[in-house]
Amino acid sequence: MSLSRKQYWIACLFLLPAFAIFGMFFFYPFLQSIYYSFTEWNGIKAPRYIGFDNYRYLFQDVQMLDGMKNTLKMVVFGLVVQNPLALLLAVLLNRKFRTRGFLRTSFYLPVIISLVVTSVVWGEILKFDGFANGILTHIIGEARLQDWLGTVYTSFPTIILLTQWQAIGYCAMIYLAGLQAIPTDIYEAADIEGAKGFALFRHVTFPMLMPSVTIVLFLTIVGALRLFDLPFLLTNGGPGSSSYTLFLAVYNAAFKNQSYGYATAGSIVLTLFIIIVTVIQLGITRRREVEL
């Protein structure tokens, strides 16, 4: 047996325990879940095979459709608003000024706070007789005050805004790291060539920042598609299904409606959706990355 073959088999042996654990707790359940996605199963009675009914119903179910709409809203908001704002913040925080360190810490601080704690605190601030309305009553008047998490028109927009409290600081830090990794001699060369202001940003900074853009867009899109915690903790999808997300719709199908087969079908579609979207996104942004 050649040396490389021996090393190959030894490596396989070392991988075996991890593979066994993954196989038992991930691969096997995943394969099983494909089977369950074709069944009607409430977790108590025996599963009943129903073909593609679960998959068909996904596109008629109000909760899933509302979840899909809201999830897409979150993705679009993440790309169009959150991402540019984070980049702008990173550019500003990359400048030299007195309180730079303090501001960098301040913007990143929300990221380290538990989402459950965040939800409780924001829930208290936003409740009808809470702090936010206490201030707003002097600005917009009492008649226009809302139960921000308690109406179909404001619940999900409020949740989107709350996600930004953590997301913008997090993405800005990734951009900031990217900005600091750009060699200064490139800027010096550009300066000699006469590039300044927005032209400098467009033709030098942004192309050099593309690896960070790839990461941030990936995290933004996947984060938006996986949005669950905040709506679960703050509104549980309500009122009605106005603040459902796809992930929450799948969760509620399983653990509220006891439709485990249907929820499994939803989770498989969601997984495929996330894979397709991220592959497309990575394909687009990676092509634009600049090799140093």
Added chain:
Amino acid sequence: MKLKGLSALASVLLLTTAVSACGGSNNGNNQGNSSSDTSTNTSSNSSTNSSGNNAAATDDTSSNASTDNSGSNAAAAGNDKEFTIRVGAWFLDDRPYMVQFKKDVETAYAKLYPKAKIQWDVVLGATYFDKLKAQFASGSAPDVVFYQGVDFAKSGNLQDLSAEPWVARLNTGGQKDFQTHADGKTFGVPMGLSIGGGVWYNKKIFSDLGIQAPKTTQELMDAAEKIKTSGKTPITLGFKDQWTASLFYFNWLNSYQLNDPTLGQKVYSGEQKINDDALIQKVYQNFEQMKSKGYFNKNAISIDWPQSGQMFASGEAAMIVQGPWMPGANADNINKGGFEKFDIGYFPLANDDGKVAMGLGSNEALGVNAKTELMQESKDLVNLITSADIISPFMKGDGALTSFTDVTVQYDDPVMNDVQAAVDNSTVVTSNLTNFIPASAATNMLDLLTKVVSGVKFNADDLKPAQASFDKDKATVSPPAE
């Protein structure tokens, strides 16, 4: 190199062996203990059962309890086997009557099995049921389980307990209890009979405003109007907890269903569509009217049940629609919040004509895992829990009515007399529409309710998703017998 390869292989094998040995060792121990316990205890427990039967024939409550326990003690004589029996529950928290319940059970069981240990597998809240399903599926469920929902019995997870001595002691309500009976068999102990819910009101506010307990929907609206005019919130809702919305809606629908008592069967058979039914729509219209007139708290959707309870306890709101635990919970809220004490009253949700149907059934059911290896020990544990000494304080704490002919419950709060009177003067039902539709359809209905209470106008078409969910998941429903 060869040596390295062999040692690597040996390490992997060792790890694998160690891991599997750990599992094997546990199983072996459990099986060993369980099988020996089961075989040893079977004969002694048969005498427990017979003494229990004797007790059931006696009318006096206190003597029954002592007879049960003494019978158990006699059976326990010479029983010194060691075992751990697991009891699963979702509600055994640190409330004083819950703590006392556990203590009483442990003390009584120690007399029966001196070396036995009770392991309380408590997961508070609805997560318990998800865990319980997984445990039944994997064969690791507790020996004795508190449960909700007849499906656990119908699917073969629970042991048929029809031959147990306490079955003969069940009163009419206990015998008709929906979730403990299926296919003519008894699968669990109804731990008291709870009203589905109703309206608890602040007597001081009512008397100050000269309001009598409303007897029809219109009277309820009139009372709410008077309260609103006085500056108080008429009814506080905590619909962030969707079960509170369910409790309110389906209890009200119960009374309206008196105009069509077979509505549930009709929906189940497909004769009646959920979105076309006038009674179902009427209750939504009631909510819509109350919302539009400002009879609910403005944060009804974004606060949960404890926060709505606080509003009621503080005197900020005059009414709250809740379950039988409200007197105890309200007294607790008043103490903790330092609010001014007040008496509470109770009235059921009536229909337009003043007719009332009240749901009555067990909140907690107690059964035995059909696959337990401690079968007799589990039955003995269930049997002793039914003794008056143990179950009566539990029912009192729960605000439940008795489910046994020989167990009486003395309540501290006189409002429970109002509850009893309401039950006596109403049509008692043991099931409601939710027993005929899948959970997904009920969720759709409640989603619509929260939407309406948030201020959206009711549209009957918005009930179509509930009908669609019903059509999709109908096979998961186990409807009550006719």
